Amino acid sequence: MIKKSPYEILGLEGDFEFKDIKKAYRRAIREYSPDKHPEEFALISDAYDYLSNEEYFIKGNEDNRFVLGVSVQTEESTKENKSKYLKDIFEVPFKI
Amino acid sequence: MAKKKKKIFQKNQLLSLFQSKSYQKVISKIKQFQIDGMSEEELHKIRLTSYEKLAEANFESGDINRAMRDIESLLTLENSESYRLIKLKYLCYIEHFKDAILFSQDLINSKNLKIKKEAIFLYLLANIYSGNYEIDEKKLKLLPVARQNYILAFIEFCKGKKEEALIYFDKCNPRAKVEKENIQAIKSIVLDQDIELDKSLKPLYRFLINGDDTNLQNTKNSRTIKKEVISQFAKNNGKQKIENLIALKSSTTVKIITDEIKDKEQQARLIYNNIVLLIEKQRNLSEALDLFIKNKSSLIQFVESGFLFIQIKSLQNDSKSDKIIVNFFNNYLKLHHKKLSEFQLDFIFLFVLNTQKGEGTVKLIKEYGGEDILFLIRDITNIDKIEQSYQEIFNKIMKKYSFLKDTALNGFAKYINVVDAEYVDKMNTKEKEVLKVNLSQFLILLENCPKRHQKYQATLLEILSNISKLIQNFEFSKNSELYIQLSEVINSFIETNKIDKSNLSEEIKTLFTSIEKKKSIKKEKKSDNMFDMFKNLLEDYDDEFLDNEDLERIKQEFIEALKNNKNPFNDDLENIENSFSNDIVFEFMLDLTAKAIEYNRYNDDFIRDFLEYMYLTPEESYYRDDLVVSVKDYAKRDVGTALIFFYDCIVLVPMHQRETVWYLKWLEAYVYLVDDYDQEKNRAFKGCLHNFIEVQQKKRFKSLNGRFKKLIERFKDKGLF
Secondary structure, three states, X not given: OEEEOHHHHOOOOOOOOOHHHHHHHHHHHHHOOOOOOXXXXXXXXXXXXXXXXXXXXXXXXXXXXXXXXXXXXXXXXXXXXXXXXXXXXXXXXXXX | OOOOOOEEEEHHHHHHHHXXXXXXXXXXXXXXXXXXXXXXXXXXXXXXXXXXXXXXXXXXXXXXXXXXXXXXXXXXHOOOHHHHHHHHHHHHHOOXXXXXXXXXXXXXXXXXXXXXXXXHHHHHHHHHHOOOOOOOHHHHXXXXXXXXXXXXXXXXXXXXXXXXXXXXXXXXXXXXXXXHHHHHHHHHHHHOOOOOOOOOOOHHHHHHHHOOOOXXXXXXXXXXXXXXXXXXXXXXXXXXXXXXXXXXXXXXXXXXXXXXXXOHHHHHHHHHHHHHHHHHOOOOHHHHHHHHHXXXXXXXXXXXXXXXXXXXXXXXXXXXXXXXXXXXXXXXXHHHHHHOOHHHHHHHHHHHHHHOOOHHHHHHHHHOOOHHHHHHHOHHHOOOOOOHHHHHHHHHHHHOOOHHHHHHHHHHHHHHHHHHHHHHHHOOHHHHHHHHHHHHHHHHHHHOOOOOOHHHHHHHHHHHHHXXXXXXXXXXXXXXHHHHHHHHHHHHHHHHOOOOHHHOOHHHHHHHHHHHHOOOOOXXXXXXXXXXXXXXXXXXXXXXXXXXXXXXXXXXXXXXXXXXOOOOOOHHHHHHHHHOOHHHHHHHHHHHHHHHHHOOOOOOOHHHHXXXXXXXXXXXXXXXXXXXXXXXXXXXXXXHHHHHHHHHHHHOOOHHHOOOHHHHHHHHHHHHHHHHOOOOOOHHHHHHHHHHHHHHXXXXXXXXXXXXXXXXXXXXXXXXX
């Protein structure tokens, strides 16, 4: 199963330490309470379990694949430019 | 001076050329020869038709400049309106619009209505392309409605008013099916829609929709646009693949990722996700592993990478990548160890220990505080004297439960079972004494442990049970102390843990019976198939990498087997590849191949069997180049053996890999080796030479062009092809 990285779900990046995981978890559940954000809460809870519970981690490492968040700025599609070439090459739709 | 008389060419020969559509030849024959039996009128007609057809063919194939030249020739023969109309069309196609406007004037005034309308249409378009959007209404009205609307649409389109253009394109409804489809294609291009393409569509429209440039007119402008559009298609294709990767729909290639994404961190993230998709969606584990290894230096920045690596390695059995494990985790832990929990570190230590057992592994584990795991996996089986540090480590492990440590401890229980089932009978007296000491020391360790976590109870009881069984291999009369020591530890254990004696295992019950009857009770052994990771781990622990002495010993045994007509291949060979660099491995194989030849033991299967036992596939990228280097080196002292060995490696390459650059390089190396050392140019040689030539002619690898020419040059005068 493909899941988001548990570290990223908890907002952990850069030079954090293991002890920061619990803090990050608490911060995340404060922001995403189970009554208002049940889906996010489940994800956060799952991520925390994976990083803090040994058996959960081992099982998770067998069954789950984690992907990383990507923030990619893709250039605007250049498809539209193709129509401009109609103006540049002489070719008519009729048989002449 | 008398004019030189033209040679004669027969009429039927000329007509035959004409019928076979060799128009260029027809024209040149007419120029060079006097055509026998053909009237001037007939000749004129044939020349006109030939130039016209030639122009048409060149136009169709996209060579407008040649078409233009042909039509000029045609006009020198006959300056008719219909031929001038063709010239007008070509002027437009080569985008000489100003010339076209001038040239069209006479034709617009033609009395031939059809020519007049065509000329007006081209004149109006030439005006638009020249940037003149003012329409000559009078002339426009003379055109069919479809063409009127097309002109109007095109003016709007050139002004950048797409919506207005589309309204006119909608009204533009020609009768012919192909023309209708062309209009539809134009609308699709303007709207950036995909449509189903028909071969009858005009080349430009096909090209702009899907990049098919067949018959696209070959003007300078179209060549430039073609280049741009094709690169745009490639770019869009790459973009689409990146979008699919970001959406986790499908994986792509690293080249597309690096071409499309310039930010290094985002590149690494995408490569990471690409690997995950390769595992999860494509199930292409070997590619996933390959990609991971090639990009490990950028992936290592992510704390997730360590566990991804372990996942891939657990799914893909590949001993080659084992070599990088210690180095990778050394660097990985330097970066991330503070982020990891104790169990995550243990998980990594267990993985590393399971695949690499050298000193580097021990050093790495010790550096990051993995003494507990080292103790459970390595030391617990070999304690000959209880040291304070051992007792401290054991007490620490027992105090706090860990699933992984429990699993490692369970490995010890299984190890005892394996010793009982397979080894104890084969042990000499000294080895048995050592084993007894080890067991006794473990019992002391357990006895002196003040606090044992309840969750370890089952595993510890299993260890005690297994020791109870193993101990029966030692005669009670001579080993009563050990029996009693064990029974006391068990009694204390069941008392502390309040275990019901009736629930004890048969082995423990038998131990008590032995003590009662003062004799050992040895049951018939069944084979134990509980080989799991930890058993293998413990069993293999002594299999350190081979050293030079081992290699020499294996070599001598191999030679002895060859001499004595015995099978020289055995399991000793399998560890060589992992222990030595490729040049040593190949030299070892070449030496033994030489011996096999010397003792007349070499046959067609020899190298194949040898490679199989060595777990070595020379066609893998890891070996390819080194094989060639080793063979060339070996040829300096024994070219015959080098060639035999190399040729067998070549013929063992699977068929699907025989049209690759590296395979051709092997063939090339083989033929040069034969030639350099003046060896016989036998079937093997010719096969390699011809195969190289055939494949390169077929595949046209750019990187081999130079080599190909050089090879042809070297062998062309030797009667080989």
